[in-house]
Amino acid sequence: xxxxxxxxxxxxxxxxxxxxxxxxxxxxxxxxxxxxxxxxxxxxxxxxxxxxxxxxxxxxxxxxxxxxxxxxxxxxxxxxxxxxxxxxxxxxxxxxxxxxxxxxxxxxxxxxxxxxxxxxxxxxxxxxxxxxxxxxxxxxxxxxxxxxxxxxxxxxxxxxxxxxxxxxxxxxxxxxxxxxxxxxxxxxxxxxxxxxxxxxxxx
Amino acid sequence: xxxxxxxxxxxxxxxxxxxxxxxxxxxxxxxxxxxxxxxxxxxxxxxxxxxxxxxxxxxxxxxxxxxxxxxxxxxxxxxxxxxxxxxxxxxxxxxxxxxxxxxxxxxxxxxxxxxxxxxxxxxxxxxxxxxxxxxxxxxxxxxxxxxxxxxxxxxxxxxxxxxxxxxxxxxxxxxxxxxxxxxxxxxxxxxxxxxxxxxxxxxxxxxxxxxxxxxxxxxxxxxxxxxxxxxxxxxxxxxxxxxxxxxxxxxxxxxxxxxxxxxxxxxxxxxxxxxxxxxxxxxxx
Numbered sequence: 001x002x003x004x005x006x007x008x009x010x011x012x013x014x015x016x017x018x019x020x021x022x023x024x025x026x027x028x029x030x031x032x033x034x035x036x037x038x039x040x041x042x043x044x045x046x047x048x049x050x051x052x053x054x055x056x057x058x059x060x061x062x063x064x065x066x067x068x069x070x071x072x073x074x075x076x077x078x079x080x081x082x083x084x085x086x087x088x089x090x091x092x093x094x095x096x097x098x099x100x101x102x103x104x105x106x107x108x109x110x111x112x113x114x115x116x117x118x119x120x121x122x123x124x125x126x127x128x129x130x131x132x133x134x135x136x137x138x139x140x141x142x143x144x145x146x147x148x149x150x151x152x153x154x155x156x157x158x159x160x161x162x163x164x165x166x167x168x169x170x171x172x173x174x175x176x177x178x179x180x181x182x183x184x185x186x187x188x189x190x191x192x193x194x195x196x197x198x199x200x201x202x203x
Numbered sequence: 204x205x206x207x208x209x210x211x212x213x214x215x216x217x218x219x220x221x222x223x224x225x226x227x228x229x230x231x232x233x234x235x236x237x238x239x240x241x242x243x244x245x246x247x248x249x250x251x252x253x254x255x256x257x258x259x260x261x262x263x264x265x266x267x268x269x270x271x272x273x274x275x276x277x278x279x280x281x282x283x284x285x286x287x288x289x290x291x292x293x294x295x296x297x298x299x300x301x302x303x304x305x306x307x308x309x310x311x312x313x314x315x316x317x318x319x320x321x322x323x324x325x326x327x328x329x330x331x332x333x334x335x336x337x338x339x340x341x342x343x344x345x346x347x348x349x350x351x352x353x354x355x356x357x358x359x360x361x362x363x364x365x366x367x368x369x370x371x372x373x374x375x376x377x378x379x380x381x382x383x384x385x386x387x388x389x390x391x392x393x394x395x396x397x398x399x400x401x402x403x404x405x406x407x408x409x410x411x412x413x414x415x416x417x418x419x420x421x422x423x424x425x426x427x428x429x430x431x432x433x434x435x436x437x438x439x440x441x442x443x444x445x446x447x448x449x450x451x452x453x454x455x456x457x458x459x460x461x462x463x464x465x466x467x468x469x470x471x472x473x474x475x476x477x478x479x480x481x482x483x484x485x486x487x488x
Contacts, residue, residue, distance in 0.1 A: 039242060050322055052244070052265055058329055059259070078446065104360065105478070105481055167439070167481070
């Protein structure tokens with residue numbers, strides 16, 4: 001079992017521990033590539049202090065598919081944000097990733113933040129989380145990844161948030177929250193007969 | 204994939220008082236309507252003109268009130284580079300119409316519309332007929348009320364150009380090639396922002412005008428002493444101050460029959476000035 005990286009022992013229900021393997025690499029983010037109806041549907045957006053709320057643009061697109069497009073941040077004043085709450089399983093190891101394209105001349109912030117919540121709707125106080133810094137402002141797509149993030153005990157959801165502050169003109173595309181790719185064998189659980197404490201790792 | 208495309212965007216703020224618009228001179232350009240769709244705070248449309256001139260257009264609003272697909276009338280036409288009226292509206296030297304996309308996009312409030320917005324709005328064009336190269340001298344220009352065109356660019360990106368706008372009862376936008384020096388462009392933008400501050404001083408308390416004047420004067424002095432990086436920060440503070448005063452001491456709402464959106468005008472001018480200052484300070488293309 002040690003070959004599977006970070007080990008987390010948790011008490012899990014049998015049904016949870018034996019979730020179908022086919023779902024282990026599933027991206028939990030709704031509308032991750034912003035192709036859904038050419039919108040940023042599924043995401044909650046906000047803006048303050050004179051910023052535009054994030055909006056859909058046909059270009060640039062990470063894969064060059066104009067019909068898919070990306071989410072645009074255009075923040076010359078104030079602050080602009082976009083987030084989504086996704087369900088998680090305690091003890092599961094996740095990779096959190098996105099493709100970011102920051103326009104040259106942008107010297108502000110575009111951060112990817114994540115927070116673990118004990119509530120399914122990401123309400124209340126976050127238990128913990130992290131942040132990835134702004135990629136270079138070079139008009140190129142950069143894959144930012146927070147690999148092998150373990151959902152803490154008691155967590156029910158993960159809030160993934162993109163926060164931009166001036167001067168920032170950037171695009172976000174192909175966001176993913178999925179079981180970690182570090183283990184090619186997928187979720188591993190101890191046999192339910194062995195103990196009530198089961199270990200869940202996925203890739 | 205539209206590999207040869209680059210996009211442009213601009214922010215614009217419409218002033219009020221459409222009835223006071225200067226008479227529009229006869230022009231050679233024939234404009235065709237651009238149908239729009241609305242999604243949240245965004246208007247979108249496609250510019251499709253003869254000669255394969257094509258662009259995706261979107262207009263974002265900071266805080267729209269009653270936005271519908273018919274809130275604005277948007278049209279576009281192929282400009283004639285030899286149009287003497289058009290040439291008169293451009294700076295006399297160093298600025299010419301973009302051959303790759305000789306298009307004027309016109310945005311006007313729809314007659315009778317009750318649409319209004321607070322703050323600024325931003326328009327973006329994804330242009331398929333232009334190839335971006337680093338160090339590009341493309342710029343986005345805007346003419347308000349039939350007046351001269353001015354640079355409102357806030358960013359130039361492969362696949363995207365973003366610019367700050369000013370105000371007008373109607374507004375024409377076009378891509379130009381601007382080969383003037385950055386200092387020439389910056390000096391012009393300082394002058395235009397100063398004029399905007401002067402023209403709208405009566406709409407603000409004297410203390411606010413003085414505050415803005417001090418910041419603008421400081422930024423200009425820093426630029427003239429080659430401390431452009433600090434000038435960028437001062438212009439950021441200028442914009443932040445305008446935002447902080449918007450809706451209280453500085454009018455910030457545009458509506459077809461309302462007073463001027465002073466905050467939008469000042470911010471748009473400050474943003475495009477900041478863009479050019481930052482270009483000089485950092486050397487970014």
